[in-house]
Amino acid sequence: MFHALVHYHEVALKGRNRKFFEQRMVHHLRSALKNLKAIQVEALPGRIRISFPEEHLWQRIQETLTRTFGVTNFSFARSAPISLTSSDLTTLKDAIQRDIPSHPFKTFRVVTKRAEKRFPMTSMDIDREIGAHLCEQTGKRVDLTQPDVTVYIEVLKNEAYYAFNKESGPGGLPVGTGGKVLCLMSGGIDSPVAAYRMIKRGCRVVFVHFHGRPYLSRASEEKVRDLVTLLTSYQLSSTLYLVPFGEIQQQIVLGAPAPIRVVLYRRMMMRIAEELARQEEAWALVTGDSLGQVASQTPGNIQVVSEVTALPILRPLIGMDKIEITAQAQAIQSFETSIEPDQDCCTLFVPPHPNTRARLSDILKVEEGLDIVGMLKQGIEQVDCVNYAFPY
Ligand code: ATP
Ligand code: MG
Numbered sequence: 302m303f304h305a306l307v308h309y310h311e312v313a314l315k316g317r318n319r320k321f322f323e324q325r326m327v328h329h330l331r332s333a334l335k336n337l338k339a340i341q342v343e344a345l346p347g348r349i350r351i352s353f354p355e356e357h358l359w360q361r362i363q364e365t366l367t368r369t370f371g372v373t374n375f376s377f378a379r380s381a382p383i384s385l386t387s388s389d390l391t392t393l394k395d396a397i398q399r400d401i402p403s404h405p406f407k408t409f410r411v412v413t414k415r416a417e418k419r420f421p422m423t424s425m426d427i428d429r430e431i432g433a434h435l436c437e438q439t440g441k442r443v444d445l446t447q448p449d450v451t452v453y454i455e456v457l458k459n460e461a462y463y464a465f466n467k468e469s470g471p472g473g474l475p476v477g478t479g480g481k482v483l484c485l486m487s488g489g490i491d492s493p494v495a496a497y498r499m500i501k502r503g504c505r506v507v508f509v510h511f512h513g514r515p516y517l518s519r520a521s522e523e524k525v526r527d528l529v530t531l532l533t534s535y536q537l538s539s540t541l542y543l544v545p546f547g548e549i550q551q552q553i554v555l556g557a558p559a560p561i562r563v564v565l566y567r568r569m570m571m572r573i574a575e576e577l578a579r580q581e582e583a584w585a586l587v588t589g590d591s592l593g594q595v596a597s598q599t600p601g602n603i604q605v606v607s608e609v610t611a612l613p614i615l616r617p618l619i620g621m622d623k624i625e626i627t628a629q630a631q632a633i634q635s636f637e638t639s640i641e642p643d644q645d646c647c648t649l650f651v652p653p654h655p656n657t658r659a660r661l662s663d664i665l666k667v668e669e670g671l672d673i674v675g676m677l678k679q680g681i682e683q684v685d686c687v688n689y690a691f692p693y
Contacts, residue, residue, distance in 0.1 A: 303379060305351040305362050305469070306455060306462055310373040323349070324594070325475035325503075326371045332537050334690055345457060346416045363390050368535050370501050371478075376453060385458070393461050394434045397452060401435070402465055408444035409435065414455040420456050427454060427573045444513050471501065476536045479503030482615065483578040484587040485570060486510045486541075488524035488643055491589030491618055493532060493635040494626050498617040499587050500535045508539060509574050510530075511546035513610045520643035526687070527638045533689040542577055543685040546570070549676045556671045559652035563597045564659045565667065569608040572673070573680040575610045585613040591626065596655035605659050608691040648690025 309326065323344045330342045330351060340362075341352045351362055366375045381396040401409075411432045413424040422430075431452065432443050455462045458565055479519055482504045484496040496506045510525040522543060533539040546566075553565045574586050590598045597606070607614050630636035 302352050302354060303356055303359065303377065304353075304462060304496065305359070305375055306378045307349040307351065307366060307369075307375045308347075308373050309349075309371050310472075313318040322371065322475055322478055325477045326369070329369060329371075329476055329537065330365065333369065333692070334362065347685055348416070348455070352424035359556065362390060366470055367468075368471065369475075370471055370473035370503065370535065371475035373472055374467050374469050376464035376467045378453075378455075378464040380460045380462045380539055381405075382459060383420070383456065383461045385417065385419050385421070388426075390422075390427065390430055390434075393454075393463070394431060397431060397454075398435065398438050400463070400465075401439070401452070402450060406441065408442045408447050408448045409450040409452060410443055410448040411435070411452045411454065411562035414458065417456050417458050424456075427456070473612065474503030476500060476503060477504075477505050480585075481505045481507060481581060481583040482585045482587050483507045483509055483574055483581060483583040485574055486525050486528065487520040487588075487589065488528065488639065489589065490623075490630050490636065490639040491591060491594075491626055493528045493589075493632070493639060494616050494629050495587055495589040495615075496532055497535070497629070497633050497635070499615065500532065505536055506532070506539070506587065507542070507577075509542040511544045511570055511573075511579055513547045513550070514545050516547040516551075518643075519566065520641070524641055528635055529687075529689055530693075531633075531635055531638070533691045537691045539689040540581070541687045541689065543687065544573055544680050544682050546680070549680060552676060557667045560654060560656035561659050561664060561667065562606055562652060563655045564602055564664060565671075567597055567602075567606045568664070568668075569673075569676060569680075571606060571609045571678050575612055576677065576681055577684070578612055583612075585615050587615045587617070589618055589626075590616045591621055591623070591643060594623065594659055596657050599657045602656075603657040605661050605664055607663075608661060609656050 327342050327344050328348060334340050337358055339354050343350050366372050379400055381393040383393060411428040413427040415424050435441060436443060450465055453464045453467060479502050482499055484506050486492045486508045500506050508529050510522060512522045529539050529541045549569060550566060553562055557565050578586060590603060592598060630639060
């Protein structure tokens with residue numbers, strides 16, 4: 302048997318919730334790896350163990366772990382039996398000596414952690430004894446500060462695990478621990494990054510996209526489908542709501558002066574999103590707004606848009622520069638899709654000089670002349686729903 306030993310950090314800090322966080326992560330890993338046969342995922346004290354029968358499966362497991370939020374680091378490990386009543390390390394020593402990397406190296410160190418404090422030797426004792434054995438048998442030198450190879454040992458109840466690597470995980474919190482949120486996805490650069498950040502903080506993200514059909518092509522919708530597919534690799538299943546918005550926008554255009562249309566579109570999107578969120582039992586809405594980026598994201602307009610819903614609106618990118626957002630979009634590989642040309646529905650009927658400081662009283666007055674309830678109903682009735690699953 303081979304193992305992946307998975308460590309979490311923030312998760313461990315959650316006191317009495319810890320069990321819940323661990324279970325979410327175990328559940329996530331089981332689902333993500335369900336296509337691989339004979340794999341076992343189990344919570345051990347302070348870590349999660351994935352056991353697998355064939356070495357070549359490591360690559361898939363490694364890929365999965367780099368996309369599993371809550372993981373701080375992980376290693377490819379093997380194990381040797383130990384006993385709590387004896388300090389005999391012979392089997393462990395032999396196993397490590399056999400498996401230590403064969404590539405040329407000069408120096409090494411041993412780092413032991415005891416999850417099982419009843420083991421009769423301290424971590425330092427174990428470091429010293431295994432270190433001395435390896436020096437003697439391999440002729441390599443110990444270097445505690447900059448070794449070529451580190452031997453990681455983790456002592457559990459009946460088993461000691463050893464590994465020669467440690468890889469970083471993505472951090473964050475396990476999917477599902479942050480409840481469900483509904484993200485307004487536009488197909489641009491920002492909203493997929495906003496969704497990613499919320500998934501990383503443990504939320505399960507449901508998506509809604511407002512498209513311009515029948516007035517615009519399908520391009521923005523297809524981009525959003527690709528982006529949701531990409532993001533599903535982090536949360537394993539997703540739902541995307543597609544709302545036809547062209548006719549609603551046309552009604553707004555007919556009843557509202559040009560400079561405030563964008564704010565009215567946004568308020569209408571929020572109302573429809575709020576209703577979908579209630580149906581989904583989502584606790585918040587998410588947008589890719591970044592303060593001051595465009596006319597709809599000025600302090601005044603953000604206020605007027607937020608006023609329309611009682612749900613919290615999360616804006617994880619609010620304090621980020623475009624350059625920072627772009628760098629993150631490139632890192633998660635959403636950027637290429639986001640910059641494909643499309644026609645976002647917000648470009649439809651948009652005036653050249655939108656009002657950057659809409660007054661709520663003006664907005665409310667104009668909305669009195671619009672059939673808000675009818676538009677909301679129309680949006681909800683015409684919604685299309687698509688489900689996604691990963692592994693694809
Ligand atoms: P993005 O890169 O996410 O498109 P942006 O900089 O283009 O953002 P806006 O077009 O003003 O900014 O949109 C701000 C936010 O409003 C988006 O991040 C998204 O959350 C939401 N939004 C805008 N258009 C749509 C749409 N057609 N469908 C769903 N949400 C939208
Ligand atoms: Mg946009």
